[in-house]
Structures are given as C-alpha cells and as structure tokens.
Amino acid sequence: MGKYFGTDGFRGEANVNLTAMHAFKVGRFLGWYYGRFHKCSVVIGKDTRRSSYMFEDALSAGLTSTGADVYLLHVTTTPSVSYVVRTEDFDCGIMISASHNPYYDNGIKLINGNGEKMEQEVIDKVEEYLDGDFDDVPYATMDKIGRTIDYFAGRNRYMGYLMTLAKNSFRNVRVGLDCSNGSASAIAKSVFDALGAETYVINNEPNGTNINMEAGSTHIEVLQKYVKDNKLDIGFAYDGDADRCLCIDDKGNIVDGDLILYVCGVYMKQNGELDNNTVVTTIMSNIGLYKAFDAVGIDYAKTDVGDKYVYECMRNNNFRLGGEQSGHIIFSKYATTGDGILTSIKLMEVMLSTKKKMSELISPVVIYPQCLKNIRVESKPEARADVDVQAEVEKVAKLLGDDGRILVRESGTEPVIRVMVEAKTDHLAEKYVNQVIKVIEDKGHAV
Template sequence: MGKYFGTDGFRGEANVNLTAMHAFKIGRFIGWYYGRYHKCSVVIGKDTRRSSYMFEDALSAGLTSTGADVYLLHVTTTPSVSYVVRTGDFDCGIMVSASHNPFYDNGIKLINGNGEKMEQEVIDEVEKYLDSDLESIPYARMEKIGRTVDYFAGRNRYMGYLMSLATHSYRNIKVGLDCSNGSASSIAKGVFDALGAETHVINDAPDGTNINKECGSTHIEELQKYVIGNKLDIGFAYDGDADRCLCVDEKGNVVNGDLILYVAGVYMKQKGTLVNNTVVTTIMSNIGLYKAFDAVGIDYEKTAVGDKYVYECMRENEYKLGGEESGHIIFGKYATTGDGILTSIKLMEVMLASKKKMSELTSPVTIYPQCLKNVKVKSKPEAQQDADVQAAVKEVADKLGEDGRILVRESGTEPVIRVMVEARTDEEAEKCVDYVVDVINKKGHAL
C-alpha cells in the first residue's frame, strides 16, 4: 500500500483526504509521463457523485497543461473506461469513482494501456510527485497545449460490445436492474432493452448525493423486495461504478459472487472453456463454494483479498474466470476487470442456454454461515504472531475440521485484525470467533 493509493486507487472524502489539487497533480504527472516521447491521449470516465465533475475538470486541466489530449466519456462505468482504453489508441485511462462508498467520498483509479490496473511502479512515481514541487514538470505552451474531446462514441461502442456478447434474445424475460443511482444508470437499461428484455429499473435517477444510498449491491434487500413484488424472473444490482454485480433469483434469494462463480464455472466447464479447469477466488470465498467445486471436479486458486490479485493470478496462469464474494467477477476472455453488466449478460446466457431458473442453477451450493469480527490492535504483527493466539486459532480449526474454517488476517488499511469463522450454524461460528477474540483481548493486544 502506498501513502495515497490502495488496491483500488486513491480514495477519500472529497476535498478532505482527496482534493482537486491532488487530481490536478495526478493529471500533470500522467500527461508528462506518457507524453515524453509522443502526443499523449487519455480517457476519463466518472460516476454520478457531485464531486466527480470537479475531479474530472481538475484531472483534465492537469493533463492538458502538459500537452495531453483528454477524451471524456462523462458518466460511465469503470469497465467501460478499461474497454475503451484497451481497444483504442490511448495511453491510459482514469476513472473518477469511490465505487460502493457514500457520495461524499470519491476516488481516482488509474488504468494502463492494456485496460488493467496501473502498474505499481507508475503508481509509486505518481505518489512521489504528489509530495513534490508542482513546478518540477514543465507546462506545455502554444500549440502544444492539450485539448478535451467529448467522447460519447466510446461509451456507445462499449454498449455495442456488451450487446454483441449476448447469445440469446431476452424476449419475454422480466429483468430487474438496481443501478445504485450510479454509473450503470447511463448504460444498463439501454443494453437490456436492446436485447429484448422486459426491463424494470430502480435507483436510476442520480442527483449527485444519492449514489449507493440504501440501494445497489451493498443494499440488495431493496432489489429482493422488488423482484418478488413484481414477479420478475431475475434481478441484478450494481455498485456505484458498476464493476460489481450481485444477483437476485426469482424467489428473492441473493446470488452473491461465490454463487456467480459456481454457476459460471460449471457452465464453462461443460462448454470446455474453463481453461485449466480452474476458477480463481480469494481467501474470503465461502467453504461451501469449495465443497461444491470439489463435487463437480473444478479446481480453484485462492488469492489475497482484492480483485487486483484475482486478475494477476488469472493473467499469470491464463485462467478465464475469477472473482470475489462481493461481486467483482472477471471473465478473462472478455474483460480485464470486474464488469457488473457483463456479469449479468453471462448469467443470462447460462439461464437461457440451460433453460433453468437461477435458483436451480445455484441449488447445489450450500453457503456456510459466517461470522466476522474486527479487533483494533496495538500491533497487527504482534497479535498475529502471539503463540497463545495461534494456539487458539489451531484449536478452533481442529474443532471445525472439514465442517468449517477459521481465517485470521490483518487489515491492509486499518490497525485491525479480522477474525472470520465459517461453520454449520451461526451460533457455532460466533462462538468460535469470540473464543479467539477473547484471547487477543486477554493478551493485551487490543486497543
């Protein structure tokens, strides 16, 4: 982790932790860095937060001041920026979004020329410049000053790409979409309408302050009620920048990222497109998913938490499917990042090709109850390495056996140890977590 950038960009409260000057300086560095040997072209997209307009303008000012040309997609999704960059003649892309965070936060995500998250060595240089003298990079002059271009065509091209991936007509299928009052509001309905669905949309009226507010993938209960109340066949919920997708089946049950990986993985295995017969997960995926994969003979990898690490594992091993329980799902044949709307289209393909309802497709998976508690500690390494804490963790693991698991890990951004247990019942999971937390407290590690 850097001083400013985490695994998903530079994120913070607008004009508190993340300011317009930060954005201006990031723009200046990126424009100079990529424009050292040729004319630099950068794509910018943004979500619907009020501050996104400010950051878009500040980034554009920084970029054009060093001679870069800026192509504005305006309100769009993070995966659309990735698509436009990797399929066009652009040096990189920038997305202004804080994903699932509340409206008063915002973020800056940097995307390289291949549509992937920016290389760490470039991020490191950006961070150095943020703490340096602003005048260390020269300003462009006269005809070398850059310009901005309204580039709605790029977003439309992305929408066309999504439509081209559908293998069936959605005619007579009643689909619910929760756009989280975010980026999906400008794209999702148009795609599903064009594919013939009877599209029902909620939370697609952004006002700058209602993004993710009691809606979207982080508040999926609203979509659950909507699907049941309107007798829909399926529903999809996105987060603020639409790189995540969670699903609701026809019975109103939540289909989380683990279940999506199972449905997609089994289908791809049947079609012979699951390269190396492997799905990439994170260490936070549910033990029930792994048991279900074992039952159908699908192998799996486990990475650190973060879609960045999932994609790195996929790229290094040429795997084609990976993701997180939170709904970041990467279909490696079609995208280099999680894409909520693309995930929806691939799930529709499985439903229509198999002629099964989503509840039938997910029925082989039993998701184990999970309990997660965070403990603020004085020192994360000392708490983790304490012999008595380790003994307590081993005792719980031995007790659970094959009917559960325990995971104790350090937060990457806070002075916190996370203790997570999956077990046959909620009561057993909580009891096991409390046992380890008590040991951490008794040993004096807690704040």
C-alpha cells in the first residue's frame, strides 16, 4: 500500500484526508498519462454521498484540463463502471465511493482498461505526482481541451447485461432488497422488477448523508427483521457501492460470503462450471466452509484478505469463483470485480434451478463460532515475532487440533494485531483469543 492508495483506492474523510484538490490532481495525471499518444476517454461513476458530486466535478475538471473526454455514469455501482470500461473503448474508469464507510468519508477507486483494479505501477505514478510539482503536467488548450458527456446509456447497458445473466424468471418469488441508500438504489429494484420478482425494497431513498446508516450489508440485522416480518422468500443487502452482497434466507438466517461461496460452488461443480474444481477464499473464511468443501470434493485456495488478492489468484489460475466472508463474490466468467447484484442473480439461479429454499442449500455447512479481537501494539512485526507470542499461538493451535484454528495477523490499515480463533463453542474461541492477547500484553507490546 502507498501513502494515499490502499487495497481499495484512495479513501478518507472528504476535504480532510481526501480533498477536492487531490481529486483534481488525480484527474490531471490520468488524463495526461493515458492521453500521451491518443485522445483519452475516461468513465466516472459515483455513489450517493453528498461529497461525491464535488469529487466528480474535481476529477472531471482535472481530466478535461489535460485533454481527456469524461463520460459520466452518475450514481451507479462500482461493478457497472468496471463493466462499461472493459466492454467499451475507455482508457480507464474511476469510481467515487468509500464503500461501506459512513457518508462523511469518500474514496477514489481506479479501474484499468480491462475493468480490473488499476496496476500498482500506475498508482505509484499517481502518488508520485500528488506529492510532486503541480506544473509538471501541461494544460490542454483550444480545441484540445476535453469535454464531459452524460452517459446514462452505459449504466442502462450494464442493467441489461445483468438481466441477460438470469436463467430463470423470478415470478412469484418474494424478494427483499436493502439498497443501503447507496449505489444499488439506482439499479437493483429495476433489475428485479424486470425479471418478474415481487420486489420489496428498503433503504432506497438516498439523501446524501444516509448511505450505510443503519442499512445495508454492514447492518444486516435490519434486512433480517424485514424478511421475517414480511415472510419473504429471500433477501439481499448491499453496501454503499454495491460490490458486495449478503443474503437472508427464508428462515431469517444470515447467508454470508462463505455460505454464498458454498452454495454457488456446489451448484457450479454439479453443472460442470467450476473450472479446476477450485473456489478461492481468504484466510478469514470459516473452517466450517472448508470442511463442507471437503465433504463434496471441492478444492480451495486461500489468499490474503482483500478482493484484489482473490481476483489476482483467480485470474492467474483460471478459477471461476472466489470471494470473501464480507460478501465480495467474484464470478470471473461474468465480471472482474465483486458485484452484489450479480451475486444476487446467481443465488436466485441456484434456488430456482434446484427448486430448493436457500435454508436447504446452506444446511450442510456447520459454521464454527468465531471470536476476533484487536489489540493496539507499538510494533506489529515485533509483536508477531515475539517467541513467547508464537509459542502461545502454537499451543492454542495444538489444543484446537482439527476442531478449530487460530489466526494472528497484522492489520493493513491500523497499528493493531488481529487475533482470531474458531472453535466448537463461543466460550472456547474467546478463551483462546484472550490467552494470546494476554501474552502480547504481558510482553509489553500493547499500547
């Protein structure tokens, strides 16, 4: 990770850590960089935060000032920007969103011409420019100055693409959607209505400050109650930019990313669509998922936390399905990024094609209780490398055996060590986490 850009873009509080001037300079650099040898064209999407409009204007000004043409999708999802970039002749794409963060944060996500997250070498150049001489990039003049174009057609084409991926009519299925007052508000209901569902929607009235507020995939309990109260067949909750999805089944149970990977993985295997018989997970996936995969003969790969790493593993090994517990699910045949609405459509396909309720489809998976605690430390590497800490971790691992696991990892964004234990009971999981944290504290690493 760089000074400004992390694993999911340049993110911070609007006009505090991430300012309009930052956006202007990012736009200027990209317009110049991609426009050195031909007329540059860039597509921009945004979520519903109040500051997204400011950043859209700033990015557009920077891009057009160096000669780039800017195509505005307006309020849309991150995966829709990725889709438009990779299926049309755009040099790159930009999504303005801070995903599941509160409304006062925002972010700039950069997407390359293949619809994938921007290459690190280009991001490094952007960061270098942000800290460099503002006059390095020339301004375009006269008829070389770029322009902005309303491009609702791109978003509509993406919606049409999603509809073509549905193999079944959704008629007579009672579906609940929690749009998190975010990007999905502009797309999800229209797609489900067009496919014939009886669609019930909540948190679908964004006002600029209510995105993710007691809504969406980070507050799944809201949709859980709504599905149960209205006796719906299934529910889907999205985050602010709709690149992730969590599900509520017909009994009101939460279907997280691990369970989604199981349901879709088994279905794809049965239909000969699971290339190399492998599902890509992260190191945070539950041991119960792996045991369930073992039972049906599905192999799995593990990556670091982050959908960026999941996709890289999928691309490099020609895997078709991967994702995270948080609901970033990637179907590489159809998309190059996590897509919450696409995930919903694929789950509906499994349910309708098998004629089984979602509660039946997830029933073979026994999720192990998980306890995760963070401890702030002076030095993350020193705390992890401490011989006594390592000894305690090994001791816990032996005690757990095949009935659990322990994971100790450094946070990528905070000065904390994360200690996670999965065990047969909540009591055991918390007990073993506390044992490791106590050693970290006793050795003087905590602050």
